[in-house]
Amino acid sequence: MKYVIGVDLGTSAVKILLVNKDGKVCQEVSKSYPLIQEKSGYSEQDPEEWVVKTVEGIKELVQGFDGKAEDIEGISFSGQMHGLVLLDEQNEIIRNSILWNDTRTSEQCRQIYEAVGKEKLLSITKNPALEGFTLPKLLWVKEHEPENFEKASVFLLPKDYLRYRLTGQIHSEYSDAAGTLLLNVGEKKWSTEICEIFGIKPELCPPLAESHGHVGNITSDVALQTGLAESTKVFAGGADNACGAIGSGILAEGRTLCSVGTSGVVLSYEERNDQDFEGKVHYFNHGEENAYYTMGVTLAAGYSLSWFKDTFAKDEEFDSLLAHIDQVPIGANGLLFTPYLAGERTPYADALIRGSFIGMDASHQRRDFVRSVLEGITFSLNESIEIFRENGKKIDTVISIGGGAKNETWLQMQADIFNAKIVKLSSEQGPGMGAAMLAAYGCGWFSSLQQCAEHFVEAVKTYEPIEANVGQYQKLFSLYKQVYQQTRELNEQLQEFRK
Numbered sequence: 001m002k003y004v005i006g007v008d009l010g011t012s013a014v015k016i017l018l019v020n021k022d023g024k025v026c027q028e029v030s031k032s033y034p035l036i037q038e039k040s041g042y043s044e045q046d047p048e049e050w051v052v053k054t055v056e057g058i059k060e061l062v063q064g065f066d067g068k069a070e071d072i073e074g075i076s077f078s079g080q081m082h083g084l085v086l087l088d089e090q091n092e093i094i095r096n097s098i099l100w101n102d103t104r105t106s107e108q109c110r111q112i113y114e115a116v117g118k119e120k121l122l123s124i125t126k127n128p129a130l131e132g133f134t135l136p137k138l139l140w141v142k143e144h145e146p147e148n149f150e151k152a153s154v155f156l157l158p159k160d161y162l163r164y165r166l167t168g169q170i171h172s173e174y175s176d177a178a179g180t181l182l183l184n185v186g187e188k189k190w191s192t193e194i195c196e197i198f199g200i201k202p203e204l205c206p207p208l209a210e211s212h213g214h215v216g217n218i219t220s221d222v223a224l225q226t227g228l229a230e231s232t233k234v235f236a237g238g239a240d241n242a243c244g245a246i247g248s249g250i251l252a253e254g255r256t257l258c259s260v261g262t263s264g265v266v267l268s269y270e271e272r273n274d275q276d277f278e279g280k281v282h283y284f285n286h287g288e289e290n291a292y293y294t295m296g297v298t299l300a301a302g303y304s305l306s307w308f309k310d311t312f313a314k315d316e317e318f319d320s321l322l323a324h325i326d327q328v329p330i331g332a333n334g335l336l337f338t339p340y341l342a343g344e345r346t347p348y349a350d351a352l353i354r355g356s357f358i359g360m361d362a363s364h365q366r367r368d369f370v371r372s373v374l375e376g377i378t379f380s381l382n383e384s385i386e387i388f389r390e391n392g393k394k395i396d397t398v399i400s401i402g403g404g405a406k407n408e409t410w411l412q413m414q415a416d417i418f419n420a421k422i423v424k425l426s427s428e429q430g431p432g433m434g435a436a437m438l439a440a441y442g443c444g445w446f447s448s449l450q451q452c453a454e455h456f457v458e459a460v461k462t463y464e465p466i467e468a469n470v471g472q473y474q475k476l477f478s479l480y481k482q483v484y485q486q487t488r489e490l491n492e493q494l495q496e497f498r499k
């Protein structure tokens with residue numbers, strides 16, 4: 001039997017899957033790493049930590065594998081998007097990576113609009129200037145750490161850096177490059193125009209490959225450290241959301257995905273690159289060649305739940321924290337949560353907004369808070385579903401993946417709040433599976449990603465919306481939507497008291 005490895009470099013952890021030619025996940029390893037948050041709105045990670053944890057994880061996986069290392073034919077990557085990794089001329093890391101959920105760059109976003117103009121920016125990059133994207137981070141470094149900017153010889157995205165360390169080859173690929181604001185998304189090339197406007201030398205942008213492109217092999221050093229064979233082919237991989245889409249079979253028009261990882265996304269496949277969503281949703285290149293997807297993003301989805309757990313139930317597992325939520329009625333006994341712990345993207349591009357619990361009273365117990373956190377996250381994702389529906393998309397079925405899809409009550413809640421059928425897959429690890437599928441397709445096991453999806457993607461359970469619940473959630477959703485408007489100014493005034 002032949003195998004491939006899919007590596008998902010997530011925000012909370014790197015998750016590594018060993019998948020056989022039948023699409024069965026034979027082994028799984030996960031290694032977590034922390035966020036570095038020096039100030040409110042700052043979020044960084046040490047790229048070296050990604051490499052160390054991935055190498056450890058692959059080593060563990062290979063040690064537990066009873067076949068021959070040569071049978072692991074290929075490896076590919078999925079990664080948290082947008083994070084800026086700067087390398088000097090020796091390809092050494094210059095500073096910590098500034099991540100997708102770091103919102104220090106509001107001023108740089110303003111400068112981008114001023115210098116390029118919103119209309120032109122949308123026509124080239126298909127996206128608005130958002131704090132999480134890479135170009136604003138690069139401009140922040142240029143302004144605040146000019147010595148680091150001067151030293152930089154290339155920038156990479158997180159999984160591209162990881163792949164460089166495993167192969168010695170420097171590349172990016174279209175699906176992740178699309179999240180930089182430096183790519184001409186429709187023409188699939190770095191925008192020389194945007195680079196020139198901001199004084200970014202073209203060499204700073206790495207060469208581009210297709211996601212299934214064979215970009216190198218494992219170096220002899222990494223083969224020695226991990227037990228992988230040097231013949232293991234390395235394929236470029238994709239942005240985690242593009243890989244999540246591949247791993248969930250979102251490979252045709254009309255398919256919709258919901259992912260609750262650290263962030264939360266609602267994503268829809270797009271055949272064309274010329275639709276106009278006026279920048280209300282992200283519009284990126286897919287990991288499938290010449291395809292696209294649109295997506296709304298909740299910055300702190302799973303992160304809201306993990307924040308709650310770390311703060312109030314540190315030593316408990318998620319399953320035990322969530323054990324009693326179905327004993328709490330819809331609406332959490334009058335408690336409403338908004339998940340704006342790190343600001344928000346969709347539908348409010350707002351770096352200053354912060355979360356709220358509205359309606360606390362002395363009868364509330366921990367379980368009410370937990371339920372309200374899940375409801376608030378799901379309401380936020382429903383705002384993206386609403387934008388898609390308002391733009392004419394029919395959403396009656398949603399495939400649900402990510403850490404959040406491990407909980408059955410949450411999946412039923414998604415069905416009731418989205419008023420759509422929710423499909424759970426055999427593995428909730430869509431991005432890792434998508435990465436493995438890119439390797440499988442790259443190895444030539446299948447003639448297309450679609451054919452690979454027919455073999456690899458397996459639905460195991462569906463959750464139908466329950467009419468009575470849908471009605472109750474609709475009432476709550478209209479209250480939820482008022483919280484943003486009513487807390488926006490308060491949050492602006494609280495800014496001076498933040499860390």
Ligand SMILES: Nc1ncnc2c1ncn2[C@@H]1O[C@H](COP(=O)(O)OP(=O)(O)O)[C@@H](O)[C@H]1O
Binds near residue numbers: 262263406
């Ligand atoms: N058993 C569980 N039930 C519900 N949610 C969970 C469970 N385990 C993890 N999660 C959620 O999933 C999130 C992590 O999802 P994951 O897809 O691994 O994220 P990432 O790719 O960002 O590292 C956590 O922040 C948590 O909110």
Ligand SMILES: O=C(CO)[C@@H](O)[C@H](O)COP(=O)(O)O
Binds near residue numbers: 081132241265
């Ligand atoms: O910023 C985005 C998408 O635009 C995030 O979705 C990141 O890609 C992080 O993903 P997870 O770690 O939550 O999977």
